[in-house]
Amino acid sequence: xxxxxxxxxxxxxxxxxxxxxxxxxxxxxxxxxxxxxxxxxxxxxxxxxxxxxxxxxxxxxxxxxxxxxxxxxxxxxxxxxxxxxxxxxxxxxxxxxxxxxxxxxxxxxxxxxxxxxxxxxxxxxxxxxxxxxxxxxxxxxxxxxxxxxxxxxxxxxxxxxxxxxxxxxxxxxxxxxxxxxxxxxxxxxxxxxxxxxxxxxxxxxxxxxxxxxxxxxxxxxxxxxxxxxxxxxxxxxxxxxxxxxxxxxxxxxxxxxxxxxxxxxxxxxxxxxxxxxxxxxxxxxxxxxxxxxxxxxxxxxxxxxx
Numbered sequence: 001x002x003x004x005x006x007x008x009x010x011x012x013x014x015x016x017x018x019x020x021x022x023x024x025x026x027x028x029x030x031x032x033x034x035x036x037x038x039x040x041x042x043x044x045x046x047x048x049x050x051x052x053x054x055x056x057x058x059x060x061x062x063x064x065x066x067x068x069x070x071x072x073x074x075x076x077x078x079x080x081x082x083x084x085x086x087x088x089x090x091x092x093x094x095x096x097x098x099x100x101x102x103x104x105x106x107x108x109x110x111x112x113x114x115x116x117x118x119x120x121x122x123x124x125x126x127x128x129x130x131x132x133x134x135x136x137x138x139x140x141x142x143x144x145x146x147x148x149x150x151x152x153x154x155x156x157x158x159x160x161x162x163x164x165x166x167x168x169x170x171x172x173x174x175x176x177x178x179x180x181x182x183x184x185x186x187x188x189x190x191x192x193x194x195x196x197x198x199x200x201x202x203x204x205x206x207x208x209x210x211x212x213x214x215x216x217x218x219x220x221x222x223x224x225x226x227x228x229x230x231x232x233x234x235x236x237x238x239x240x241x242x243x244x245x246x247x248x249x250x251x252x253x254x255x256x257x258x259x260x261x262x263x264x265x266x267x268x269x270x271x272x273x274x275x276x277x278x279x280x281x282x283x284x285x286x287x288x289x290x291x292x293x294x295x296x297x298x299x300x301x302x303x304x305x306x
Contacts, residue, residue, distance in 0.1 A: 001203065006023065022063050023046060026051050056146075057167040067153075069153070073089055073151075079202050085104065088197035088198035092193055101144060101155065102149065103131075103138065103149050104148035104199060106147055111203055111204060111205050115210075116272065131194045138192050138193070140186050143179060144194070148199075158190075159185065173216060211278070222290070223287070226287050241291055248287055
């Protein structure tokens with residue numbers, strides 16, 4: 001998968017564009033190092049870098065520190081680039097000197113038959129954009145996705161890096177490191193542009209096209225949303241957290257008779273109808289899991305990495 005992504009980038013049009021490609025390995029145990037070092041040995045503009053600290057934000061912050069250009073772009077290792085991706089990123093920043101961040105378009109590339117229950121409204125959880133086909137400025141709650149976003153270097157000089165207490169780590173689906181940073185971008189008065197011409201295809205693997213994965217992902221979203229709130233400038237005090245815990249627990253208990261049935265919906269028809277309710281329940285359970293320990297620790301205000 002990683003190798004295909006790199007080869008896809010090498011098919012991008014690069015005429016007149018100065019660029020470097022950093023292959024960031026987050027201490028992998030597969031063939032990532034072998035593949036990355038192989039590309040770096042063959043192509044002068046490619047560098048392979050291993051980041052031993054586990055977690056997506058550590059890797060992205062390392063990429064910022066190692067990069068040398070005035071524009072820093074991020075993609076995931078499971079995308080296919082459109083041939084005009086690099087041109088579109090460079091053009092958008094050149095045309096819009098007032099813009100600090102570019103979010104590109106991400107379309108789904110299903111690696112197996114798409115389940116009938118996987119409707120379009122669910123696709124953003126797979127980092128699929130639904131912002132249309134025309135260039136425009138966006139602001140929260142519309143964000144670029146981490147599989148296809150770019151920043152001026154000055155953004156990191158002003159705001160620092162991605163918060164390392166959030167984001168994916170081995171064994172979990174924690175998120176919101178990018179959301180937190182992009183919220184800081186918006187709060188700092190910096191503009192974000194959506195550029196559909198900077199398009200990637202985001203691969204959706206068969207093991208993620210299951211209701212089990214989807215609900216697990218939303219359970220961790222509940223955890224992530226509470227954790228992100230508590231590292232911000234206005235964390236909820238204990239009294240408010242306690243009220244939120246009681247409210248969330250009450251919401252779960254109020255529908256306890258339905259929960260077992262909801263979370264065990266098997267048929268495609270029943271599963272499709274039940275999914276919005278299932279998502280709500282597992283999000284609440286995740287939020288409750290995170291609220292409880294937050295009640296017994298001091299509020300933490302993370303300084304995003306410099």
